[in-house]
Amino acid sequence: MIFKKIITLISFILFIGCNNDKSDERLNVLFIIVDDLKPLINSYGSNEIFSPNIDRLASNGVLFSKAYTQQAICTASRMSFITGMRPDYTKVWDLSTRLRDINPDILTIPEYFKNHGYQTVGMGKVMHGARNNDPQSWTIPFITNDMFEYAKGYKMPANLYQSSDIHKKWDSLQAALDADPKADRGWFAVNSVMKNANLRPLTEMLDIPDNAYADGASTLKSIELMEMFKKNREKFFLTVGFQKPHLPFTPPKKYWDLYDRNEIKLAEYQLIAEDSPGEAYHKSGELRNYHDTEPNMDENGIVNDDKQRELIHGYMASVSYIDQQVGYLLDYLNESKLDKNTVIVFFGDHGWHLGDHGLWNKHSNFEEATRTPLIISSPSIDGGFVNNSLVELVDLFPTVCDLAGIPVPKKLHGKSLLPLLDRKELKVKDFAISQYPRRCNVMRSVIGAYPDDCTLMGYAVRNDRFRYVAWIKGNYEDRSLFDISNIEMEELYDYENDPLEKKNIAYENNYKNIKDGMIKDLRSVIWSK
Template sequence: METGKVTGKKPNVILITSDHHRWDYMGCAGAVGVKTPNLDLLAARGTLITRTYCNAPLCVPSRIAITSGRYPMNTGCFTNRHPIHPHTPTFLHALRGNGYHTAMIGKLHHHVHVWDGDFIAHEADIHQLGFEHVHETSGKMGSGSIGCECQYTRFLREQGLLEAYRSWTGRFRQGNATMLPNEAWPWDQKYTQDAYIARKASEFLLQVSPDKPFYLHLGFVGPHDPYDAPQSYRNLYDNEKAGMPEEHIPAAPLTNVQRMEYNKLLAYKACITEVDSQIGRVLDTLKASGLQDDTVILYTSDHGDNAGDHGMWGKINLYEGSVHVPFIAAGPGIGQGVVSDAIVELIDIGQTVCNFTGCESHHYDQGKSMMPLLLGTTQQHRKDAFCEMGSDKMLYDGRYKLMYGDLTRDTRTELQAAPYHGPAFGRPVNLPPDRISLYDLLKDPYEQHNLADDPVYHEILAEMKEKLLIRLLCNMQAVPDDVGSVL
């Protein structure tokens, strides 16, 4: 293990985000049967933080928390229909004020994708957040929606593939989506959205001015469903039982439903490997351009994927597969070959970037810089991790995990039923009178045994409730006199 030293030169920073990548599906995280050679190499020359949590298990609220540095209860962004206000203060403004060129390429997902989805017409909104260079794409399903226009749909139109692509993705919207086959990408793999994003990122790195430091948010769309990795990646997982824990494999021949679930899981892993491959392409370009030694690289995902845990796919709930995400950091000053079990939240990214680049984020940023942790000057970061999905709340203190809310309910329907009129300062921060769950993740990492009703754990339950209440009170921000100043 090597800890680093910071040089006086302002480093470049690349924040790489994926979509739906659960924390334990990387080789460097100990996953069996998940092939991520490029992320493994990045972790080997950097620091892997094994207890990183998103602040909302859904795309838009999680991503807005990263950019704004504020919890969803304060931004009012709880679902994918609650967009960020373009005047929201972000750490990007501080970077620009410190002489940085700011860019975003790929999926940012700070506003509605399905309707009124003209990303190019709304590009000015992204500029107002602090990005100078913008090359935004929608996700897999968004790009296939009628009415969505983004850089990737323009590319597909130029290739004569847009209508065929929309027809193909439309099939995944019909009927029970959880039971649909996850088919391989049917065209040349150079046309996948993640391949396109990697190509544009590489072009940016080859053209960027060496006289000005840059910050790049590089957003890949995988491994979000549909799990449609090209066949070359699926071939790496050609055994329907590959990578399955032995206790999960039935001795008898698989039923049709079991086979479908196994194939779906392998298709998900193939999508992770595709993203890993595209990350490798970008990192190769970074090295070839001579920028690697001066660049801090951060990798994470907006949230995870249950991937069959608890009989569920996707996110929205507060189980580990949904809220526990990967985090890798590498670059000048960052410890090499370090595996840290410190508790980190994604909301900490903005303050961390500002700390490395020598500037200060805005006054309302609620994150905590990870720089001391990444430099090896401390081994601890947070006492606990907080996550929320509307009124459903979660707190993890390093051993015990408390969840308030009905974990089987999709809260998006209820949250989206209420009209949205901008930032919501009347926030649903009350503890809901729903199901309470308490898990000992040290003894029960797969969250199979709810201890909330066990008399032996009543004292611990009371302590966790108190910790959660304290976090809620600490997280809430007072409404300022000038509400518009912190939208």
């Protein structure tokens, strides 16, 4: 009897020990989201960009050269990749719908890691599209900009700026709002006041510390938290959402100084594509939210060359600013030895137009808006190579689970990229799908005035050579039955012969079979019948 008890006790101890070993083998995750980041990075072939730290990450990890967002706007993209579900499932297509309004029980990546015993924490711009940054996703309350510790002598940026004039006006405006309970505190109302006062510029160039702005402050907070997790021997899923290179472009002066504005090249092709529908474009409404935009536009909405160079200069400087923050994170991981058990996922939520097709911002189905950088590094993979197959941001959820060592949830829309990271497969899919709505009142601030109801959705299918876009009319909340007669307009671009998307060839007979095949691909993912 005593012998049986001893055997039982030993078995229990071994069981606990094995479970602890299994838990210890799981990897931490550093999830780095960069707002509006297109692949304008040295390691992606943009030699004019100074990005040594992102390049360092790429040299140790796997760089995906053809990664695509599911919708080129912050809210829809983020709520899609953070849940592993496409926008037609989340129902977040715009700036007003919130994640759990329609799907209250939807699962997010950090929530899933939390359920598996991880410490989960996020900061910066992460859950844009969820109410209050989705409290149920985090074991530690989400850290907002007003909670950061900024550089000595600096308080939280005023409406993203550190200019003293802007701070004065901003403080005055906030005092007026506090004094009037009936005042409109909405984003557009408040920013209209700043714009009308000529205190909402596209750029700011001040000689101040990195952590005078939120991105620099969030880097230091991330390091502080990782050090805490290390000391407590806790597994963590830490998400840092860098807010540049989103407008306004406000990196510290030293990053502007990396570039000579006179040598900056403008977009090679700034016209609309031949035979393309007007719905493929927008009015660069996001850019127009700043006071110095329209004075530098002509009657057709084309930004003059000097302003274009300033904007591109600001974008490039902002990328280099974020690159330095990535460098600080990598240095800490290396010095703390956490790099030995931490997965790093680095990506942009979507791309950004820098004057091509006469467009600025995102909000389209073109290559410049939908393609984004994606770099994954893990101690469990032998990196240092480029994968040129098509992948989607919706693939991140299953991938990060596989890499961390936790089960992959069922019924996710994405596919794990682990076979690509392990070099067991060359590709996991043949095409990527993006989408963008038009004729929508909810998007009026972004693309200009349209009729009140959303009546048109552009679905883009991107394969290795072509992009096909079907502009489908009707109620796009119902995708149970495909009706080809609802395709109102089409686009087709051949990137082998037309990399700048100069001509829409959707109506040329020579490409009918290609178009039909891509319609079939689209139907297989979006429609149930």
